[in-house]
Amino acid sequence: MKDFDLVLMDIKMPGLSGMETLSQMVIDHPDTSVVMLTAVADVKIAVEAMKQGAYDYITKPFDLDDLSLRVRRALERRKLVLENREYQRRLEQRVEQQAGQIQQYYKEAMEALSREQIVLGKLGGEGQRDHLDEAYLQVARSLAVMAEAREPYARGHAERVSLRASEIAIQLGCNAELIKQIKLAAALHDIGKIVIPDQILFKAGPLTPAEFSEVTRHPTAGVEIIRNIEHFKDVIPLIECHHEWYNGKGYPRKLKGESIPLGARILAVADAYDAMTCPRPYRPRLSNEEAVQVLKKGAGAQWDPKIVDTMLKVLEREARMLKAMPAEG
Ligand SMILES: [Fe+2]
Numbered sequence: 001m002k003d004f005d006l007v008l009m010d011i012k013m014p015g016l017s018g019m020e021t022l023s024q025m026v027i028d029h030p031d032t033s034v035v036m037l038t039a040v041a042d043v044k045i046a047v048e049a050m051k052q053g054a055y056d057y058i059t060k061p062f063d064l065d066d067l068s069l070r071v072r073r074a075l076e077r078r079k080l081v082l083e084n085r086e087y088q089r090r091l092e093q094r095v096e097q098q099a100g101q102i103q104q105y106y107k108e109a110m111e112a113l114s115r116e117q118i119v120l121g122k123l124g125g126e127g128q129r130d131h132l133d134e135a136y137l138q139v140a141r142s143l144a145v146m147a148e149a150r151e152p153y154a155r156g157h158a159e160r161v162s163l164r165a166s167e168i169a170i171q172l173g174c175n176a177e178l179i180k181q182i183k184l185a186a187a188l189h190d191i192g193k194i195v196i197p198d199q200i201l202f203k204a205g206p207l208t209p210a211e212f213s214e215v216t217r218h219p220t221a222g223v224e225i226i227r228n229i230e231h232f233k234d235v236i237p238l239i240e241c242h243h244e245w246y247n248g249k250g251y252p253r254k255l256k257g258e259s260i261p262l263g264a265r266i267l268a269v270a271d272a273y274d275a276m277t278c279p280r281p282y283r284p285r286l287s288n289e290e291a292v293q294v295l296k297k298g299a300g301a302q303w304d305p306k307i308v309d310t311m312l313k314v315l316e317r318e319a320r321m322l323k324a325m326p327a328e329g
């Protein structure tokens, strides 16, 4: 059948009834507005027709002025729906293009870094390593700043996660290599968020399951961005697993307990605390005390209880230090 802007259809028709035709039309021609006509003034039928996708319902005999008004209204609404859809389509296309450009930029920057590393590696011996580590940490921090520029409320997130996570690692007696990895992973852990479309990242309300599954892509997307950089390869498991839960209910791999790398378990606690104490488009920030309560409640379920305990000590120390600082002004 050819596409029509609008169809006026009687409910009672020979053969296929109006209601049956309506349900078929909604599937085959979703952009056609349907106005149902009937001689029976039955609210139930009217409601049923609207539920099935009719735009309006007119009882016969009808007044011509009323009919033309309703037809005009149905056509205007259809125009609006089509315009909105077109707008949405263009917006999505633009976001996709932008995300593609950013990813391309990252890729080129990473490839350049990779080449640089090979050159530096050839030039220097072991003595160069610390220098190189520091240079890469700076690069990772710059990438974090770039990724965070999109989310004004997230600025400084990676830096704060890095400070607290490395403090936890020190308290737990982790070796210097792991502490170094944690700092690097903290800088890079959310760079994969660049693949999350604006309309999801900045949504003020709760996410639909489909939108949430977009969000859950960011650890893997982050890994994809840095995969080719030899210098970052040891921190891949930490970035990939920073949203795994101690009880196996996290993402992306649903790892459980100590099968989640220690560095990732540490990052998860520092990350969650900072996320809770910063505002988000869909909720205000939690107070420090409220966030501590959430951590305590989630110890053993979302987070490793030993790490939560250590985080609480780190936070107490932080509070003591803040208190000891002279007041401003
Ligand atoms: Fe994250």
Ligand SMILES: [Fe+2]
Pocket (backbone or CB within 6 Å): 157, 189, 190, 271, 275
């Ligand atoms: Fe994060």
